[in-house]
Amino acid sequence: MTTPFALILQALYARTGHAPRGTATQKSAICPAHDDRHPSLSVGVTSTGVVMITCHGGPRCPTEDVMQALGLPMSALWPGSPHTPPSQRHRPDHWMPCGHHRVADYLYRDEQGTILYGVARCDRKGNGCQGFRQWRPDLSKRTGRRWSLYGQDGTMAVRLVPYHLPEVITAVRESRVVMITEGEKDVEALRAHPGITATCNAMGAGKWQPDFARYFHGADISIVADRDQAGRDHAKAIVANLMPVGCPDLSGHGPK
Ligand SMILES: [Zn+2]
Ligand SMILES: [Zn+2]
Structure with missing residues (x-):
């Protein structure tokens, strides 16, 4: 056994x-x-x-x-x-706090590939559910996850990083274009194409972290904005953040 x-x-x-x-x-x-x-x-x-x-x-x-x-x-x-x-074998764990079925787990890793936190997506987004919940690894929990990125004192308990950070660092070093979308699902759709590097931030529009700029020095960046006000504002904030360090290019997508 x-x-x-x-x-x-x-x-x-x-x-x-x-x-x-x-x-x-x-x-x-x-x-x-x-x-x-x-x-x-x-x-x-x-x-x-x-x-x-x-x-x-x-x-x-x-x-x-x-x-x-x-x-x-x-x-x-x-x-x-x-x-x-x-x-x-254990029964597969599909539970998430909204009570819906977890259909995807997006893992955020540091430079060395260690998992810092995850974003889980459920199968009922839009039906009264925001569809996403964040978690961080916690061995004291039965499932190995704690369903919050915040500590007891209400402050952020994890280091926030761009999605697929190790791939972003490699792409910037190799002068390959990095695409930035609003969510993990779009990142994964782009990454399905060979040679494409894509990233985003956790928690959606408005949550791009100013200190992410340090990973994009000299980078060739293509920002893919969702076609709604929140999406355009989000993309503009990223452009403003990355303009001093890289070469962002802004394009829209999606019939929203
Ligand atoms: Zn849900
Ligand atoms: Zn070692």
Whole structure:
């Protein structure tokens, strides 16, 4: 009987020769993705069986690199993957706070690929539901998620970043156009085309963060505005923010 947690702990031991230590749900291990001298990889498991990996070492290795070093696919982090026997699989978790069915999860990552927060989309947008809810990783929660980006004191508890930040940084470095849309769904539609880089901010119109400009120095930017007042205002705010650092170009889309 091998859970994702047990599988990954075994793989870490096999790869590094160091047995991960800690509690039943939280271990420290040698990171297999960088030259780690003392255990700087934390490996935790939520009560639904999802494994969460964070490298606290110098390079802050992305989870993808750790899994690659272990020779395991990313899907091995989740119960119900082909690596998990059927008896150990959990029911898929589609719950979100509005009570509707979660149909998409958009993950916001830092430069190293670590998940900072997520935006979940439900299947009832427009029928009295705003359709989106934000969450942040939290191992103390049964599902590994806390459905808020705000702390107890009401201040933002996460670092806000442009969607697909690592891809944005690469595209800017390689002088490729970065498209900016109003929402994650449009970003994903654009990214489905090979070679296209697209981004947006979480929480929609009016929530572009002024400090995002630092990721767009010298960038060739194409802003795709939604054709409603909120969309035009949002696009204008982004142009004003990025004009001093990059070369934004504004275009409209959609029959709104
Ligand atoms: Zn590492
Ligand atoms: Zn909903």
